[in-house]
Amino acid sequence: MRGVLRQLWVCYRIQLKVISSDWFDGVLAVFFPLMFATAALLVYRVNGDPAAMQYVGLGAAIMGMWTCQGVIASSLLSRERWAGTLELVVATPVSMTRVLVPTTLALSTVGLYCVVATYLWERWVFGLELQVLSWPLFVVAVLLTALTLATFGFFLSVTAVRYRVSWSLGAALEYPGWLLCGFVVPLAILPAWTHPLSWAIPTTWGMAAVRDAASGASPWSNLALCAAVGIGYAAVAAWLGKVLVESARRHASLSLR
Amino acid sequence: MLTNARIFFVGGLLSYRSLFDWLSPWILVPSLLVSPICQVLLFAYIGRGAGVGNDEFYVIGNALSYAAIPCLFAMGATIEGERWGQTLGIVLATPARRIPLFLGRSLPVIVNGWFVAIVGILAGVVLLHTSIPAHSWPALLVAVAVASTSCTGLGLAMGAVTLRVRQGAVFGNVLFCVLLVFSGVNVSLDQLPTWMARIGSWLPLSHAIEAARGIADGESLVEVGGLLLDELGIAVLYAVLGLVLLRFFEDESRRRATLDRM
Numbered sequence: 001m002r003g004v005l006r007q008l009w010v011c012y013r014i015q016l017k018v019i020s021s022d023w024f025d026g027v028l029a030v031f032f033p034l035m036f037a038t039a040a041l042l043v044y045r046v047n048g049d050p051a052a053m054q055y056v057g058l059g060a061a062i063m064g065m066w067t068c069q070g071v072i073a074s075s076l077l078s079r080e081r082w083a084g085t086l087e088l089v090v091a092t093p094v095s096m097t098r099v100l101v102p103t104t105l106a107l108s109t110v111g112l113y114c115v116v117a118t119y120l121w122e123r124w125v126f127g128l129e130l131q132v133l134s135w136p137l138f139v140v141a142v143l144l145t146a147l148t149l150a151t152f153g154f155f156l157s158v159t160a161v162r163y164r165v166s167w168s169l170g171a172a173l174e175y176p177g178w179l180l181c182g183f184v185v186p187l188a189i190l191p192a193w194t195h196p197l198s199w200a201i202p203t204t205w206g207m208a209a210v211r212d213a214a215s216g217a218s219p220w221s222n223l224a225l226c227a228a229v230g231i232g233y234a235a236v237a238a239w240l241g242k243v244l245v246e247s248a249r250r251h252a253s254l255s256l257r
Numbered sequence: 258m259l260t261n262a263r264i265f266f267v268g269g270l271l272s273y274r275s276l277f278d279w280l281s282p283w284i285l286v287p288s289l290l291v292s293p294i295c296q297v298l299l300f301a302y303i304g305r306g307a308g309v310g311n312d313e314f315y316v317i318g319n320a321l322s323y324a325a326i327p328c329l330f331a332m333g334a335t336i337e338g339e340r341w342g343q344t345l346g347i348v349l350a351t352p353a354r355r356i357p358l359f360l361g362r363s364l365p366v367i368v369n370g371w372f373v374a375i376v377g378i379l380a381g382v383v384l385l386h387t388s389i390p391a392h393s394w395p396a397l398l399v400a401v402a403v404a405s406t407s408c409t410g411l412g413l414a415m416g417a418v419t420l421r422v423r424q425g426a427v428f429g430n431v432l433f434c435v436l437l438v439f440s441g442v443n444v445s446l447d448q449l450p451t452w453m454a455r456i457g458s459w460l461p462l463s464h465a466i467e468a469a470r471g472i473a474d475g476e477s478l479v480e481v482g483g484l485l486l487d488e489l490g491i492a493v494l495y496a497v498l499g500l501v502l503l504r505f506f507e508d509e510s511r512r513r514a515t516l517d518r519m
Binding site: 023024027028031032035036038039040042043044046047052056163164165168169171172174175176178179184185186189190 | 279281283284287288291292295296298299300302303304305306307308309310424426427430431434435437438442443444448449
């Protein structure tokens with residue numbers, strides 16, 4: 001058990017260093033959603049409705065977490081392939097789950113930088129102070145959202161293993177995620193057929209829990225749903241990881257670009 | 258003259274086909290078809306949620322703004338890609354004149370940007386039922402072409418900088434974000450803070466977007482002609498800046514022997 005925890009910690013720490021010191025994965029992953037949050041805040045500011053500004057301010061703070069996970073996690077295995085290390089990752093006695101999950105947790109940690117950066121940006125640039133009635137519950141909701149996003153990122157990274165240019169898939173997921181998770185647009189105004197898609201993303205429930213915590217309501221039911229959906233993705237990803245890696249080994253297609 | 262024309266047209270097309278690797282359908286479809294549509298939808302719904310503007314405002318703004326993606330990245334790729342292909346030294350050692358050599362590379366990029374913006378507008382018409390009068394379409398196509406040209410001018414300047422700065426993808430994304438916030442894409446310049454509007458008026462897209470919105474509201478090409486001329490002026494400004502920077506960084510990289518450094 002101690003060995004497992006050590007491996008997870010070492011992997012997480014190394015990946016966090018690699019990701020956060022990279023211009024694309026670390027700096028741009030914070031800057032890009034921050035600028036989109038700025039654009040959304042500028043739109044909402046035209047009417048100047050304080051309640052609407054609170055709504056978009058909270059969502060904008062969380063939406064960067066989606067960018068860090070969705071865009072980068074999709075291409076995690078492709079990056080290993082480009083670096084020539086994918087075979088090493090697959091050949092280690094440690095399962096791929098134990099390599100990928102700490103990596104997506106590192107991505108979620110960069111997502112937490114985004115939350116803090118956007119919170120400060122809103123406060124200093126827009127003069128918008130977010131009203132959070134229960135800070136402990138708010139922090140719990142944000143952390144659990146980050147944790148379940150890591151499981152979703154794990155799912156994305158595994159399913160995109162056969163897609164050689166999966167970075168483009170990840171980039172294409174960015175806007176739909178921002179729409180479907182209800183960060184800056186109330187889900188109620190989206191077409192009804194999109195609602196099941198929103199419910200299938202753990203971050204939707206996480207975002208709802210964050211709003212509950214901020215408004216003083218109980219976030220626990222939404223957090224439970226967030227955790228349940230996240231665990232579901234983790235289970236499917238762990239199974240898919242085994243199947244797809246076995247298939248890639250059998251067809252000798254692991255390193256094909 | 259004939260050689261210059263050949264370098265401009267044939268060289269430009271060959272360079273675009275070989276260096277802009279987003280032409281692979283696996284990249285083109287998600288990056289240049291799905292994403293612009295999703296950006297249009299995202300901001301149209303943000304507008305609805307905020308109760309600000311109408312769908313047409315966001316469709317035009319965001320469709321034209323997304324033209325910047327291929328324009329910036331393709332121009333960056335056609336210059337930075339030479340380094341990755343280890344052919345940059347060969348290109349710069351040729352006696353070919355630089356103006357047709359690099360401006361020729363921009364022509365297919367302009368067409369690409371135009372196409373991406375039109376996809377975004379059509380998606381707005383189909384998915385959001387945005388109404389654009391039939392007689393406005395020819396003028397709208399011209400406005401989109403002008404927007405794409407000015408973004409390509411900025412792309413040329415960006416490509417020149419990538420002779421020195423190695424992070425072309427990061428740089429392109431940063432410029433795209435600057436255009437998104439400052440160019441009146443989602444909030445018109447007169448509703449932005451004055452300092453932002455001033456910066457925006459010197460950036461690509463802002464005049465073309467305003468002109469395209471006017472055209473979609475029924476104005477004629479003549480009525481928005483001044484805005485389009487301003488946008489073309491900005492295109493020329495950035496293209497000239499790009500050519501000057503290319504010359505400067507080329508000389509610098511020869512002097513410092515940094516041309517092929519990755």
